[in-house]
Amino acid sequence: ETGVTQTPRHLVMGMTNKKSLKCEQHLGHNAMYWYKQSAKKPLELMFVYNFKEQTENNSVPSRFSPECPNSSHLFLHLHTLQPEDSALYLCASSPSGGGDYNEQFFGPGTRLTVL
Amino acid sequence: SQQGEEDPQALSIQEGENATMNCSYKTSINNLQWYRQNSGRGLVHLILIRSNEREKHSGRLRVTLDTSKKSSSLLITASRAADTASYFCAVRVVGTYKYIFGTGTRLKVLA
Numbered sequence: 001e002t003g004v005t006q007t008p009r010h011l012v013m014g015m016t017n018k019k020s021l022k023c024e025q026h027l028g029h030n031a032m033y034w035y036k037q038s039a040k041k042p043l044e045l046m047f048v049y050n051f052k053e054q055t056e057n058n059s060v061p062s063r064f065s066p067e068c069p070n071s072s073h074l075f076l077h078l079h080t081l082q083p084e085d086s087a088l089y090l091c092a093s094s095p096s097g098g099g100d101y102n103e104q105f106f107g108p109g110t111r112l113t114v115l
Numbered sequence: 116s117q118q119g120e121e122d123p124q125a126l127s128i129q130e131g132e133n134a135t136m137n138c139s140y141k142t143s144i145n146n147l148q149w150y151r152q153n154s155g156r157g158l159v160h161l162i163l164i165r166s167n168e169r170e171k172h173s174g175r176l177r178v179t180l181d182t183s184k185k186s187s188s189l190l191i192t193a194s195r196a197a198d199t200a201s202y203f204c205a206v207r208v209v210g211t212y213k214y215i216f217g218t219g220t221r222l223k224v225l226a
Binding site for chain 1: 119146148150155156157158159160163203205207211212213214215216217218219
């Protein structure tokens with residue numbers, strides 16, 4: 001256990017559905033991240049929040065909508081997804097977004113399948 | 116593309132042998148980190164080296180960093196079957212909150 005939990009662990013949704021992924025960290029960190037991991041591709045950073053403010057949006061399509069209500073919780077709202085969005089979505093946290101000693105702690109991921 | 120690249124893509128060794136994997140990147144960095152991932156699960160942080168450091172050790176791990184060549188290597192000594200996993204390098208891009216991950220090396224340690 002890394003102190004970062006993600007729910008659900010598995011999600012199957014149709015292209016017209018709306019669903020949300022949830023991430024919670026119990027580490028007292030101030031930065032949180034969403035990553036996408038597709039088969040045979042490097043881990044792709046999607047969003048970064050530092051002290052609840054979005055500091056990075058890596059040109060992510062608007063069908064992915066993040067929300068960070070506080071430093072412990074991060075959501076990824078999904079709507080009208082495409083089959084190519086099927087992937088493992090990983091959440092991570094770190095003490096802060098800046099600084100030189102910021103290792104990231106990852107959750108177990110949500111395996112998303114879009115039909 | 117700013118993505119890092121790692122080589123080899125896959126490595127198979129016998130238990131007790133050393134494993135070396137390399138990472139190259141293209142951007143200016145604050146630090147470089149190595150992570151391990153078991154079978155499509157979350158990543159586990161192994162070691163971080165700052166841009167002004169050249170070498171770092173942690174248990175059986177040794178990391179080197181050459182910022183002039185924009186490359187790093189991870190050495191795992193006396194490997195064990197439990198070291199079987201994918202290993203990724205990640206760089207924190209200077210002046211940003213962005214991390215760029217490499218393509219990963221799949222290590223298999225045979226008992």
